[in-house]
Amino acid sequence: MSKSTSTFPLSIGPTHPAFKEPVKFSFEVDGEKIVRTDMDFGYTHRGIEHVARERNFIQVIYLLERICGICSVSHPMAYCLAVENAAGIEVPPRAKYVRTIIGELERLHSHLLWTGVAAHEIGFDTLFLHTWDIREKVMDCLELLTGNRVNYAMLTIGGVRRDIAPEHYGILEETLDYYRELYNRTREILLEDLTVQMRCRDIGVLTYEDAVALCAVGPTARASGLPKDVRIDYPCNAYPDIEWLRPASPRDIGKEPRGDVFDRMIVRVLEMKQSVEIVGFCLDNMPDGEIVVESKAIKLINQLKKVKGDGLGRYEAPRGEVAHFDILDEREGPAQIKVKAPTYSNAAAWAVMFNGAEIADIPIIAASIDPCIACADRMTVIKNGCGGLSFTAEELHRLSVEKQKRIKATCGNS
Amino acid sequence: MLPLHDILVEQFKSEFGEDLLHCEIRNRPEGVKRPRDQRSLWLTFHRRHFHMAVTFLSRFGAPHISCPMASREYEDRIDLIYPFTIYGGTGNYMELPVIITAQVPRDDLRIRTVTDIVPGILFMERETREMLGIDIEDIPDERRLFTPGNLPPEMKPMLETYRGAGRGGGR
Amino acid sequence: MNTAKMLKKMSRSLWAFHINAGSCNACDIEILATLTPRYDAERFGIKLVGTPRHADILLVTGTLTEKIRENVLRVYHQVPDPKLVVVVGGCGSTKGVFQESYAMAGPVDTCIPVDVYIPGCPPRPEAIIYGVVKAWLKIESLEKDNAAAS
Structure with a gap:
């Protein structure tokens, strides 16, 4: 955190219902923008x-x-x-x-x-x-x-x-x-x-x-x-x-x-x-x-x-x-x-896709490679590593829906 | 003009000579009404030539890694099998699997990473590290990929020694 | 909270939270299919919620892997009392086909108390609804016992 005070980590998961490799995402977020993405695998690794x-x-x-x-x-x-x-x-x-x-x-x-x-x-x-x-x-x-x-x-x-x-x-x-x-x-x-x-x-x-x-x-x-x-x-x-x-x-x-x-x-x-x-x-x-x-x-x-x-x-x-x-x-x-x-192949591409995206777009981008079912799981936002607010899949989904409404309002008739 | 797989074999032979330990083309036609030849190329190298071989392969097209590395164990060495494919995405049944086996001596379990040529291989190399205990030199990410933290670090599940190690589970 | 009061709270519609404890997704899609128009579990008041804090029932799918054990425990404690745990699928009940694996901590009942097991690989949506109804019946019988005792 030394070089920039504007970014903070956002971690999502790990009880993320993907199939062979559910992922715990660790994002580095600058305001609404994602700067860096990391993933942790193996939560449903069954050997x-x-x-x-x-x-x-x-x-x-x-x-x-x-x-x-x-x-x-x-x-x-x-x-x-x-x-x-x-x-x-x-x-x-x-x-x-x-x-x-x-x-x-x-x-x-x-x-x-x-x-x-x-x-x-x-x-x-x-x-x-x-x-x-x-x-x-x-x-x-x-x-x-x-x-x-x-x-x-x-x-x-x-x-x-x-x-x-x-x-x-x-x-x-x-x-x-x-x-x-x-x-x-x-x-x-x-x-x-x-x-x-x-x-x-x-x-x-x-x-x-x-x-x-x-x-x-x-x-x-x-x-x-x-x-x-x-x-x-x-x-x-x-x-x-x-x-x-x-x-x-x-x-x-x-x-x-x-x-x-x-x-x-x-x-x-x-x-x-x-x-x-x-x-x-x-x-x-x-x-x-x-x-x-x-x-x-x-x-x-x-x-x-x-x-x-x-x-x-x-x-x-x-x-x-x-x-x-x-x-x-x-x-x-x-x-x-x-x-x-x-x-397994496509997960590596996630890191690239997330870069520059907004937090509200996380669900649709994560779903876009079809890792299976929606992330219906608990998520936590940790601000500068010291506890902080916690927020759920529902709230993330709400964010996403709100963005949808904003867009609808801007494009008028549809 | 020679078909692509033959050109590839010729090129590999002339480039590596004796260092190409084994070379084989397999064919298995698929399909019912319009059977198509499906060839695959099997090459074997010692681990010191492996990186060069992949570099050479990448001259013909971007190699795609198909599957994590399987292993075959011998007394003095472990064979790591890298199933690459090239010419994928060109349409028209052109794709050619190039399966490169790298021989890693047992007393020195190391192999150089190829993430510099095929960045998509990173996860598979990480898996090889934890599953077989083969050290990947210069790998950009040294963390475990799948195994739970409580697994003893010396246990490498895919080694023959640990065959059946989980037995006796159940209720 | 006394038992009678506790049970009264649960006799209405049951909200479920679903946690994947190392499942292959087969049970998970069947749970989702249970909610969609063909089976429409919501007409019985059964609803999937997005956070354990709103849930009455914890639906657990999968074998319970070592790596996820901690998380399942945490989620279990986040579900407010009174709560019921329903294991969906054969893996969670007995470890199923993954018996000999080194990565398994399961079955689920070694980690958290389980009330209802729904067998099947995966269970059909009807079976999942039936399992949740069983959980309901368990509450009702507890209620009766409780009434008889007092």
């Missing part, structure tokens, strides 16, 4: 990589499903791809398509979830309830296909565990039509509403150069004009078959990417449409045949027990690239698993 070394190949799938409740397809998918790569297992075509469908439905529900959370953060609660309401339709669909709303237990090494039955097609088509119909309306609310724009434009900017240097992934990178998408760059499952698939970019609706919160919203809205179309494509082109190479778990484990090698599995989760590196060493289970969740 999964350590635990995974003591489980067999099949048990690990269900353990990895519980890395993140929202990416509960993505992590097992990356793991299965990694093991399949290491052991040279070929997945049947039908299983590839089923995997793609489940993955895209997950993306749809995750993006709707994010939209709701982001709307809540800028004080647009009507939209929050609206998106969560329409999200229930895809949750029903996932429940129908997999048997559970979250944590689907759908994937296994060498295929999937449940098929899409003939009677499911109609319901899936109906769901897709439901979203196609809603898309324009939702897009209009999100992308053309003036207040949303004023709240999200030029906030939390991540430039192209920073996105490359800090290894940003997913919608965060795409919004900065870096068209990184594992589905196109290094595709797995049915993605190589889809010719029209391109990384979503603000350019698609005629806007130059600026890398701000609004661009991240555009990218996610476009991806929802993409997901619906991909599921439609997969349903139309669904191959027949087996859904799994080896359905007996014991036989599969015995087969994998003979393998020595390593594999890298990469998959595009709703939030960006999920990568698993698995080492197989003639054991009943993987000798080592290393996991990278998308927020």
Whole structure:
């Protein structure tokens, strides 16, 4: 504190409900402006990589499903791809398509979830309830296909565990039509509403150069004009078959990417449409045949027990690239698993986004990389390290809503 | 004209010669109706050439780090596996994973940081420090990343010695 | 405060504060889904609040990691008496799939007293509402016992 008396520390967290790495933010604040950001990780560090070394190949799938409740397809998918790569297992075509469908439905529900959370953060609660309401339709669909709303237990090494039955097609088509119909309306609310724009434009900017240097992934990178998408760059499952698939970019609706919160919203809205179309494509082109190479778990484990090698599995989760590196060493289970969740990559970009932002924008910037649910936690402001006033998520949210009102007042008719 | 991965291999071979301990291209086609080749390049270096290798890689494009470093333990050394990818974000199935293994001798567990080339790797290097006890030289941030403060400092969870160390938990 | 007075205070709508004690977020999104139009827990007077000081019920999700233990304890003490603790999800009840991990301090009841466990991975929104109702019933039965005793 010696060099400047105008800045003071502001610490937020640590009970911040992100998934693999909840963060305690320590900001250095000059009035309303954030000058410096630091983060502390590990509050929900569960030692999964350590635990995974003591489980067999099949048990690990269900353990990895519980890395993140929202990416509960993505992590097992990356793991299965990694093991399949290491052991040279070929997945049947039908299983590839089923995997793609489940993955895209997950993306749809995750993006709707994010939209709701982001709307809540800028004080647009009507939209929050609206998106969560329409999200229930895809949750029903996932429940129908997999048997559970979250944590689907759908994937296994060498295929999937449940098929899409003939009677499911109609319901899936109906769901897709439901979203196609809603898309324009939702897009209009999100992308053309003036207040949303004023709240999200030029906030939390991540430039192209920073996105490359800090290894940003997913919608965060795409919004900065870096068209990184594992589905196109290094595709797995049915993605190589889809010719029209391109990384979503603000350019698609005629806007130059600026890398701000609004661009991240555009990218996610476009991806929802993409997901619906991909599921439609997969349903139309669904191959027949087996859904799994080896359905007996014991036989599969015995087969994998003979393998020595390593594999890298990469998959595009709703939030960006999920990568698993698995080492197989003639054991009943993987000798080592290393996991990278998308927020792991994107968290480094947070520091850049926060710099120069206002305190009232903290919630929306933190939410903009989609670290999961809103920060519904206790926060404390410590003035010059000596106690001071304490302030809650509610109050921070109130600050954010107040800013929204101010903006509304200045822009008149909307 | 040679495909990109072959050019990369040629370049690495001519630049590093004997110092490139192992080099391999793996291919695994993906897709059903339009199968696509998916290649990955696997390189092995001693830790003293590792930093140079990443610098050399960055000449072809900005390396992206895909996954935290996995490790493979031997009697005399620990292999650190860095899964980089390059040519990402170019579209058209161009991305190439370049998986660089760095051999770190057991009696001197140190490796130079590459945060000067790939700033995004910082968290992963911090994780390597606490999980494997490998000292990262010149790392800009020396704090722990994940592990709780009550974990004994000598316990490095991802080392083979600590396999099953948490067992006996539960109720 | 005597018990009768204490119980009377809680017999109205229950406000809940949610704390993530190392959860994978599955339970957390289901708690949030419980509040949204399909399940609409607010019609029963169940509401999520932003600070422990306004809460009657503490909803705890997750396994309770070493690093977060202190914070959970602090939040627990910040919730004004009388209070109930509801653990949402299998991890918080038994540590679930994370049994052997070195980073675990849990289950939650080793740290704070728990009144209701909601099993499931994650529990469905209906189950979460049911769990909160169970907490309610617990209050009612305590009320009866108390009335009988006096």
